[in-house]
Amino acid sequence: ERLEAWLLTVEEGYGAEGNSFTGPLHAADVVARFASIAGKTRGRYAFASDRSLLAGLLAAIVHDYGHSGKSNAYHVALGDYIARQFNDQQVLENLSLQKAFDLMSTPRLDFMHKSKI
Numbered sequence: 001e002r003l004e005a006w007l008l009t010v011e012e013g014y015g016a017e018g019n020s021f022t023g024p025l026h027a028a029d030v031v032a033r034f035a036s037i038a039g040k041t042r043g044r045y046a047f048a049s050d051r052s053l054l055a056g057l058l059a060a061i062v063h064d065y066g067h068s069g070k071s072n073a074y075h076v077a078l079g080d081y082i083a084r085q086f087n088d089q090q091v092l093e094n095l096s097l098q099k100a101f102d103l104m105s106t107p108r109l110d111f112m113h114k115s116k117i
Helices: 002-013 024-044 050-062 072-078 081-085 091-104
Strands: none
Touching: 002 024, 002 050, 002 091, 024 050, 050 091, 072 081, 072 091, 081 091
């Protein structure tokens, strides 16, 4: 129930700024590609534990979450709040992670609640 609520909320955050490239379809494509690659290589690599696969899947899900449709360079050149917040380093990637983790601070969206992972 919490995972579904979190996923639906993340989906709403894709393309919210009118950005069609980093919309929900793009996110679904990245997740499907990751799952396909992970499924084909899992038996070949020792690092492909359940934990690392979960981390990869979550990264694929949120990789463009909350993006404005502009590039990192755009935000840095503009000197906007997002760029300053992340010290001009991987601005949009850090923003996506921050927003995804912020969602999990909401009890109804914290799907890792009491997880042993």
